[in-house]
Amino acid sequence: MKENILKWVQEGQISFPSVLLTHYKQMNINEEELVLLLHVMAFIEKGNAFPTPTEISARMTVSSTKCSDLLRRLIQKGLITIEEEYSESGIRYEKYSIEPLWSKLINQFLMSENKQQTQNQEKMEMDLYTIFEQEFGRPLSPFECETLTLWLDDDRHEPIIIKAALREAVISGKLNFRYIDRILFEWKKNGIKTIEQAKSYGNKFRQYQNHQQKGQAGEQTTRSEAVPFYNWLEQ
Template sequence: MALHHSGKIVKCDQKVDITATFGSDLVLEGFTAIPNILLKVYSQVGISDFQMLLLIQLIRFHVEEREYYPSPQMLAEVMESEPARLERELQDLLDKEIIAVSQFYDCDHRVIFQGYDFEPLFSKISDIWAAIRAREIEESKKLLNSQELAPDMFDNKVTGLINCFEKEFGRPLSPIEVEQIEQWAAGADASLVVEALRRAVLGGKHNFKYINSILVEWKKNNIRTLDAVEQYDRDFHKRRAGLKKRCAGPGEVPAPEDSKTDSKKKAFIRTLYI
């Protein structure tokens, strides 16, 4: 007749391989499963690190030893803490309604007994999980919507730039020029492309190569907005004014450029900062 043994079972064998015995006990003693989501969010419900370890021991007592209401003295045997502190920590968990003390019914022995109840803990954890999941779903919806709208927004952006260029150039753009505008639109804000066009027109430079040189200069200096362009212009003028003061002594007029190459270079730079 098969017997049910609820206590600890020890093998009756004098020839013991300690390593093998350890491996056997490691498996047969069982495991205490702790939900990962509990380990991730326990601090959000007001559980300290020490209290988390205490909860793990309470769960272990419940699962492994079928001890539903371990005393502070029993807990002190497996934790490096005094029973008095453990009693305070247990009371704190009860006060914060993280655990509760409830009555349980043993169907086999038909008895009612008292034990720690973990339902309040998992109720709080489920609320946090629900909030996290709701936020993730909302973020995923926004991402999907942005991906759905992105092609239309990009097409409208390119169309607006093409219309602007054709108006300033006074002619339809070629396919190559349209492709160039698409590349600019993909790498820069439309307002920057229009500003580069404006500077080119004011400088009498109606060509894409010149406009591209302006945008490349801004990109190289990490300029992404019109405000950044204006600040860059101000900094440029300050640097140029300071350079002139250093080059010219009191009452002196700065010397003219010595070569046509330098003159052309400076003229080009000036057009970038009209």
């Protein structure tokens, strides 16, 4: 994923100034260094890949000497590098590369995203325990808490799917962990991964169940192998 983002940046498909403004503090970049970096990026975009400290200073409120110091610090921090290249005529020239900056920025961005996802996941899991206790009308037992943990960690069920299975148990009037576990097992076996799929699966089963009940009111019918839904809602 990181390689793809870096390629998009290099090709100009993604512009990162706003992301840089959001994360520069976490990357140990101060405001003077940030402004200088933005100017270097602007020079590169205009075709000047190796602006002098004097050229950069003309756009800032600091001296060329200060710009030299800032450039040196950015190189020491590994945010920019000076590369040597050759023109088609064989003339050697130098240029600034901001690829190290993008690489570090993408790392910081992905780290922040992962941290936020982890926090969101932890919140959803805590909410899950609260919802179960509300539905059961009591605190969960140690065994029930362990079962919830197994569903999340071992079986890799998403919290939203576990909530859907809980709702299915409530609708069916069979509110117990064994029943919910059987629903989750059946859903996983049939590739149910979204709320929409879970609702559709439950609705189709109830339609089938109602049809069966109506048929039993008339005469005893034999069970056909063509029945599309396993009776996972029967204990």
